[in-house]
């Protein structure tokens with residue numbers, strides 16, 4: 634079995650090739666190593682291979698893991714954020730990828746106000762309109778964008794999506810294109826800067842980079858299989 638260092642090397646190489654192929658600079662793409670379900674010792678192996686940015690999807694797990702690790706790491710939250718976990722999450726994460734409803738955005742704004750914080754966030758878009766998924770449908774987002782932008786404590790830096798699970802990486806391409814196009818039209822319509830596009834996971838991150846991802850969220854290709862299901 635390949636080591637975490639070797640896996641990271643392969644993932645970085647593929648990001649770099651995909652960037653080159655699409656005429657982008659590799660410096661415009663950040664790799665978020667998704668360490669959910671994996672122990673701190675595995676994260677340390679990634680740190681030894683020069684990885685500083687990690688992602689978690691459960692607040693309870695992150696609250697245990699993050700304090701066990703060096704304090705110079707950067708952490709992103711990528712899971713569904715429950716209302717009663719907001720207060721714990723805010724100080725741990727420099728970016729929340731997954732603001733998936735107006736109600737959550739308002740709750741995060743309120744807690745941030747109480748705690749004196751200014752969280753940086755992305756808006757999660759349910760690109761395929763799947764009933765089982767969290768996130769704004771494109772129509773809902775357009776309708777609620779003004780209200781979201783009016784929340785004074787939130788810095789909205791961009792959009793995030795999780796396309797339907799598919800065998801082929803190419804199946805995700807159209808959703809990545811849609812997310813980028815929606816970003817472009819929201820920028821025009823609302824005169825805001827939504828520079829960040831969080832898209833691409835183990836099985837489709839190279840395609841995501843080709844379509845403009847600035848943050849790719851890769852777990853399995855770095856740390857190996859998880860024993861628990863994906864979105865826990």
Ligand SMILES: *Cc1c(COP(=O)(O)O)cnc(C)c1O
Nearest residue numbers: 667690711834835850851852853
């Ligand atoms: C688990 C998870 C990932 C990483 O998935 P892999 O397929 O293991 O790369 C990325 N994004 C989110 C939101 C996740 O929950």
